[in-house]
Amino acid sequence: MNTMMKKRFRLSEFLAEKLITATAFISFAFIVLIFIFVFRETLPIFSVPEAAITQEELGEQETYGDITLTDAEKASEKNEKSKAVNDEGASIKNLAGERWQPVSSKPKYGLSPLIIGSLKISLIAILFAGPIAIFAALFTAAFAPKWAKEILKPAIEILAGFPSVVIGFFALVVLATVVQDLLGLEYRLNAFVGGLALSLAVIPIIYTISEDAISAIPKSLTEASLALGATKWQTALKVILPAATPGIFAAILLGVGRAFGETMIVLMATGNAALLSANLFEPVRTMSATIGAEMAEVVFGETHYNVLFFIGSILFLFTFTLNAIAEIFVRQRLMKKFRGD
Amino acid sequence: MTKKKLLGGLVVGTTGFFAFIIIATVVIVMTNIVAGGWSSLTKDFLLGSPEEGMTKGGIFPAIVGTFLLVLIMSIAGVPIGTITAIYLSEYASQKSILARMIRFAVNTLAGVPAIVFGLFGLGFFIQFVGTSVDGVLYNDGELHWGQPNILWASLTMALLTLPVVIVSVEEAIKTVPRELREASLALGATKWQTIRKVVIPNSITGILTGAILAVSRGAGEVAPILFTGAAYFLPHLPTGLSDQFMELGYHIYIMATQSPDVEATRGIQYATTLVLLILTFTLNFSAIFLRYKLRKRIIT
Numbered sequence: 001m002n003t004m005m006k007k008r009f010r011l012s013e014f015l016a017e018k019l020i021t022a023t024a025f026i027s028f029a030f031i032v033l034i035f036i037f038v039f040r041e042t043l044p045i046f047s048v049p050e051a052a053i054t055q056e057e058l059g060e061q062e063t064y065g066d067i068t069l070t071d072a073e074k075a076s077e078k079n080e081k082s083k084a085v086n087d088e089g090a091s092i093k094n095l096a097g098e099r100w101q102p103v104s105s106k107p108k109y110g111l112s113p114l115i116i117g118s119l120k121i122s123l124i125a126i127l128f129a130g131p132i133a134i135f136a137a138l139f140t141a142a143f144a145p146k147w148a149k150e151i152l153k154p155a156i157e158i159l160a161g162f163p164s165v166v167i168g169f170f171a172l173v174v175l176a177t178v179v180q181d182l183l184g185l186e187y188r189l190n191a192f193v194g195g196l197a198l199s200l201a202v203i204p205i206i207y208t209i210s211e212d213a214i215s216a217i218p219k220s221l222t223e224a225s226l227a228l229g230a231t232k233w234q235t236a237l238k239v240i241l242p243a244a245t246p247g248i249f250a251a252i253l254l255g256v257g258r259a260f261g262e263t264m265i266v267l268m269a270t271g272n273a274a275l276l277s278a279n280l281f282e283p284v285r286t287m288s289a290t291i292g293a294e295m296a297e298v299v300f301g302e303t304h305y306n307v308l309f310f311i312g313s314i315l316f317l318f319t320f321t322l323n324a325i326a327e328i329f330v331r332q333r334l335m336k337k338f339r340g341d
Numbered sequence: 342m343t344k345k346k347l348l349g350g351l352v353v354g355t356t357g358f359f360a361f362i363i364i365a366t367v368v369i370v371m372t373n374i375v376a377g378g379w380s381s382l383t384k385d386f387l388l389g390s391p392e393e394g395m396t397k398g399g400i401f402p403a404i405v406g407t408f409l410l411v412l413i414m415s416i417a418g419v420p421i422g423t424i425t426a427i428y429l430s431e432y433a434s435q436k437s438i439l440a441r442m443i444r445f446a447v448n449t450l451a452g453v454p455a456i457v458f459g460l461f462g463l464g465f466f467i468q469f470v471g472t473s474v475d476g477v478l479y480n481d482g483e484l485h486w487g488q489p490n491i492l493w494a495s496l497t498m499a500l501l502t503l504p505v506v507i508v509s510v511e512e513a514i515k516t517v518p519r520e521l522r523e524a525s526l527a528l529g530a531t532k533w534q535t536i537r538k539v540v541i542p543n544s545i546t547g548i549l550t551g552a553i554l555a556v557s558r559g560a561g562e563v564a565p566i567l568f569t570g571a572a573y574f575l576p577h578l579p580t581g582l583s584d585q586f587m588e589l590g591y592h593i594y595i596m597a598t599q600s601p602d603v604e605a606t607r608g609i610q611y612a613t614t615l616v617l618l619i620l621t622f623t624l625n626f627s628a629i630f631l632r633y634k635l636r637k638r639i640i641t
Contacts, residue, residue: 012533013531013532013533016533016536017432017532017533019424020424020427020428020432021428021432021439023421023424023425023428024424024425024427024428024429024433024443025439025443026421026425027421027425027443027446027447027450027503027507028442028443028445028446030446030450030500030503031445031446031449031450033461033465034453034457034458034461034465037461037464037465037469038457038460038461038464040464041460041464041468131359132359132362132363133359133363135355135356135359135360136356136359136360136362136363138356139353139356139357139359139360140360142356143353143356143357144357144360148357148360151364152360152363152364155363155364155367156363157625157629158367158371158622158625159363159366159367161557161561161621161622161625162370162561162618162621163560163561163562163563163590163617163618163621164455164561164562164563164564165561165563165590165591165593165594165614165617166370166374166561166593166614166617166618167370168594168597169593169594169597169610169614170370170373170374172597172598173377173597173607173610173611174373200366200370203363207363231345231349232349232353233348233349233352233353234349236352236356237352254452257452260454261453261454261455261456261457262454262455263454263455263456263563263564263567264563264564264590264594267594267598268594268597268598288454288456288564291456291459291460292456292459292564292567295459295460295463295567295568296567296568300468308460309460309464312456312457312460315454315456315457316453316454316457319452319453319454320449320452320453322452323448323449323452327448
């Protein structure tokens with residue numbers, strides 16, 4: 001009887017452990033599935049040659065927003081068109097093109113305006129969010145009186161809690177008008193407004209990780225500096241900041257990753273015109289916003305559908321790489337630095 | 342010496358100013374949305390349906406849709422997240438390859454952009470699982486499950502919020518004192534009995550916190566449901582898992598960008614935003630409160 005009991009208990013132990021392990025494995029399984037299923041839908045671009053692009057004289061021209069093509073652009077498009085005639089099934093070449101016109105009679109899937117758009121927006125967002133968040137974190141750690149911390153910390157939590165669609169809405173309705181009036185801009189919605197709004201979503205990430213990195217610095221370091229007669233601000237700038245650099249760098253990388261992948265804010269605040277330009281005050285269309293805006297309208301299995309998945313794969317790989325690098329920086333460099341290896 | 346003092350003042354002033362910018366931004370955004378939405382926030386608005394081509398009426402279907410979305414999401418995601426956290430903190434040795442793989446997966450999941458989850462939901466749940474189910478069960482050439490619906494949207498969202506649950510529960514399990522576990526084991530309880538009777542009951546607050554944070558995140562994300570189930574307008578509430586649904590965040594996006602007369606519905610847009618904001622804030626603050634209670638336990 002006794003041995004029976006024991007055996008039954010062992011069985012339940014065994015089952016519990018196996019079941020728990022199997023359930024925990026679900027997370028990993030889904031990462032693999034995400035890889036497989038997002039990439040799977042991009043495969044047709046590479047394997048099946050696209051049907052030969054038929055030549056059509058300047059037919060439909062899809063433009064986004066109220067931007068019209070300048071003569072120079074039209075001319076360059078003509079050139080491109082004549083080139084495209086010889087381009088049988090060159091879909092990869094097509095992807096490298098300069099135009100994103102997926103729903104015209106002669107669809108063009110040039111990704112460069114979208115990639116440039118994403119980079120532009122992320123750059124603007126980081127240029128705003130980086131300094132604000134890092135200096136605010138330094139302020140919290142080194143100078144802030146208690147009452148200031150007690151306001152700042154909840155403020156960061158609230159900012160992090162804003163759904164991105166709320167930030168997007170605020171940017172669309174309020175921020176865009178304010179920026180346009182202040183700077184006298186031609187377009188209400190543009191890369192600058194989008195980047196500025198995006199920085200609101202990035203600030204909490206950079207702040208939190210920078211603050212973690214700063215508070216992970218051993219007390220002995222700052223105390224030594226103070227004991228040597230350095231002032232508080234000298235310690236902050238010359239001891240705390242350099243020691244926290246790897247962590248802050250990781251914070252910025254994660255911030256870039258967030259900015260690059262964020263969809264709703266840019267979808268609502270950037271104007272969504274796929275222009276290839278360096279002007280920060282013109283509308284842009286980012287990779288994420290393109291997926292968000294076009295996927296619902298697209299026919300499954302079409303080239304357009306596959307190209308949108310391809311854009312998603314790029315987003316996935318990019319943020320994945322950034323996160324991996326950030327992790328290495330936080331884990332290894334920080335440890336090494338303090339151990340003095 | 343005075344130059345040094347001046348410089349010091351400058352450093353403190355500058356960093357303080359940046360901190361102030363953050364606080365000011367939060368106050369401005371909050372004030373703007375409360376001021377813009379407060380007057381339209383009536384009982385009829387909360388309990389009514391959109392009328393006259395969405396230019397009047399309320400947002401009841403969107404509130405119900407959001408509620409159903411986070412409910413199904415929690416039913417799918419919270420148990421899996423909790424069990425994963427239990428595995429990571431109780432069963433896995435930190436060096437085992439499996440534990441590392443799972444940790445890596447959780448970190449990766451936390452970093453994947455929301456829109457990519459949407460793509461995955463479309464490619465996997467709808468195009469693969471849904472279409473296969475249609476082929477096996479119905480085989481009438483019509484789409485039943487192979488199209489966007491609330492189930493696929495909820496499962497996509499569950500995947501997105503899984504890391505939130507795992508991190509929160511793991512944190513809570515860590516606060517269960519070793520002595521409690523050892524006492525249980527010393528009394529002859531097995532590992533599984535200890536987990537069931539000692540560890541889980543003592544981590545309930547953490548599990549709840551994780552669930553609340555996940556719900557808050559899920560209610561706020563729009564990108565994953567853009568093409569996995571959210572609908573512009575539906576005359577009826579969803580009656581089954583294969584129905585589409587209206588959702589608060591999606592409603593804000595649609596009303597603010599795609600409706601025919603954007604200016605005329607500004608009041609509705611503001612009020613919807615305010616409702617979503619109140620919802621996520623209530624959730625976040627209750628999570629913060631629970632966490633605070635949890636931290637107090639560590640000290641005492």
